Each structure stands twice: as C-alpha cells, then as structure tokens.
Amino acid sequence: MAQHPTPEFRAEAVRIALTSGLLRKQVAADFGIGFSTLSPWIQQDRRNPEKPSAQSDLEREVTELRKENRILREEREVLKKATQFFGGAKQMRFSFIAKNADMLPVDRLCQIMDVSPRGYRAYRNRPLSQSQRKDMVVLAHIREQFALSLGSYGRPRMTVELKELGFDVGRRRIGRLMSENGIEVKRNKKFKATTDSNHAFNIAPNLLNRDFHADAPNKKWVADISYVWTREGWLYLAVILDLHSRRVIGWAVSNRMKRDLAIRALNMAIALRQPPKGCIHHTDRGSQYCSHDYQKILRQNGFKVSMSGTGNCYDNAAAETFFKTIKAEMLWQRSWRTRRDAEIAIFEYINGFYKPRRRHSALGWKSPLAFEAKAA
Numbered sequence: 001m002a003q004h005p006t007p008e009f010r011a012e013a014v015r016i017a018l019t020s021g022l023l024r025k026q027v028a029a030d031f032g033i034g035f036s037t038l039s040p041w042i043q044q045d046r047r048n049p050e051k052p053s054a055q056s057d058l059e060r061e062v063t064e065l066r067k068e069n070r071i072l073r074e075e076r077e078v079l080k081k082a083t084q085f086f087g088g089a090k091q092m093r094f095s096f097i098a099k100n101a102d103m104l105p106v107d108r109l110c111q112i113m114d115v116s117p118r119g120y121r122a123y124r125n126r127p128l129s130q131s132q133r134k135d136m137v138v139l140a141h142i143r144e145q146f147a148l149s150l151g152s153y154g155r156p157r158m159t160v161e162l163k164e165l166g167f168d169v170g171r172r173r174i175g176r177l178m179s180e181n182g183i184e185v186k187r188n189k190k191f192k193a194t195t196d197s198n199h200a201f202n203i204a205p206n207l208l209n210r211d212f213h214a215d216a217p218n219k220k221w222v223a224d225i226s227y228v229w230t231r232e233g234w235l236y237l238a239v240i241l242d243l244h245s246r247r248v249i250g251w252a253v254s255n256r257m258k259r260d261l262a263i264r265a266l267n268m269a270i271a272l273r274q275p276p277k278g279c280i281h282h283t284d285r286g287s288q289y290c291s292h293d294y295q296k297i298l299r300q301n302g303f304k305v306s307m308s309g310t311g312n313c314y315d316n317a318a319a320e321t322f323f324k325t326i327k328a329e330m331l332w333q334r335s336w337r338t339r340r341d342a343e344i345a346i347f348e349y350i351n352g353f354y355k356p357r358r359r360h361s362a363l364g365w366k367s368p369l370a371f372e373a374k375a376a
Contacts, residue, residue: 093114203285221249236253278302
C-alpha cells in the first residue's frame, strides 16, 4: 500500500466497510491496509460528515435534484393559478399573493409575480380603501349567489341578481371580481341521439315556425326528450314547457325511451294547466310524439299539433335551450351513481331552482314564476 493513500482511496475503503456487510478485517485485508488503519478512518468519517464519500456525493446530488423538481412543481402550480394576473395592476398581483401565501414563502411568490416584497408589505399594511371595502362586500354576495345558482350564474345574470339585491354595480366590476377569485361557470358535455324519426306515423306541419313568443299562458307548448348518463346506464328525461314563461309544466324520467315517457310528461302538464282548446303543442318528429297513443291525447284535449322540420333542431330551440341549461348547470357537473340519484337532482333543480329562481334573458331576467306573477 502507498504510504500516503489518496482521499478517494480512503473514501472508497470506508464506503465498502460501511455498506458491503463484510467484516472490517476482511475489508482491510482486501484494501491492503491494517485493521488499525481502517478503524480511525471510519471514526473520522462519522465525526466529519462534511467530507462525504463518493456515494454520499451521489445522494446529495439526488437530494438537490429532488429539491429543484419540487420547487419547479410548486412554481408551476402558482403560475397556473396566476396567469390571469400578470397583465393586471400590481394591486391584483398583491391580492393574489395575499390569498395564496400558504402555497410558497412570500418572497418567492413576490419573485414569481414580479413585485417587490417591500411593496407587498406596504400593500398589506395599507388601510383598505372605500373601493376595496365595497369589493369585499360585493364579492361575499357574489359567492353566495353563485352557490344558490348551483354554480350557473355568469356575469350577466350575476349583475341582475346583485342589482335586485340593491347593489349599484356594473358588469365589468362583477366580471373582474369573479375572474380574480376564480368564480367561473364550468361546462362539460356528452352527446347521444334521442330523436327517432324513422317511422311510419303521420307528420304534422310546423305551426310554431320558430316563433317562441307567447303573450299569455297555455297558447304555445313545446316538448322534447333528452338524457343523462349514470353508472346504471342512460336515464331519459321528457319535458313540456309553456313558452309564455319558459316554465316546466310537465316532466318524466325513465330508463327507456318509450312512448309512455312522453305521455307521462304530457299528462302532468294537462293536469296542472287544463289548457283551453287551440293551444299549439310543438315537438320534433320523434316516434314517441307521432305515436297513435300520444296523438290521441292531443286530439282529445283540443291541441293544435305542430312538428319541426326534418332534422332541424332550431325549430324546437326553446326546448333544446332548456336541456342545454339543465345539463350545463347541473347534470354535467358531477357523475351519477344511480338513475334514482339523477332523478332526485332533476326534481330539485326544476322545482327548487329553475322555476322559482333562475333568471332568463328572454323574460327580462326574471324567473318563470316571477314572470307569471307579473303577467297575472
């Protein structure tokens, strides 16, 4: 052995002695050194961990890389949330830092958001202005109304809602507060065909002719069928709307899209409204609506039968709009374990929100019940 072993030689001998599982005498013999030489090296290594072996160098490098990766992941999460704030004023970026101070140290958040820690501290210690205090009050009501609307109110409806509550606020301010606080309407979608027009039943002319205005109740009804996916399979939903107030006056659900589904919705609407003769009843050309049984009920109650053109969804746009609304605002917002779960949610949406609360642009931003009460 050399009289003056290199640091690398010593480090390798210590590493083998500590990690190989061999007896230290065997390790000393393998390296051509005495046991009395190896033991002090090991003791010195334990006393001086700042002088790492080649293995600990690798471990330290891995630790550093993991730390860097963690920092990059944290910064990426911040950047994903903060994208909309970079083009805004410093006040907006300071506000973001204050709301997300639990994500990273404030100094790092300031660096990411391109503001100074000193400026942020001044922002935190500065008394709220009158405008900021009003923003806080308005934001609290936005959050409340957003929850009451089942997460469906965007800027236009939210503006009308808050004005009715007595707040003198404009769309731009509400839009800014919603954007800054991540309050946004989420929409997803699935598609499935529900109209079977390949049948031998008679087809009625289009009496409605895309005129979806009715100056009184029970003059124009529209009907349609749609669906929702559950883990048990499809659940089909049939509805009938009165075009005067867009109110749902009849509805039914089933696990099969048969004619009795449409008939149950129709019978509910007739029982509720007792319509006079001459009310227009408009649908697509689906076999459920063209069937002899369905048409017999319409004739018995004096309806004028109207049907859309071939494959033209715009001819029944009012009913299509209702389905788009209930899906975007409620049905697409979660997955449904059973058909019964979805049925209960549909009942609560129609009777607890859509009829009494939901504002419609076609009704001057009033709910169906409020519109009917005003017209009465």
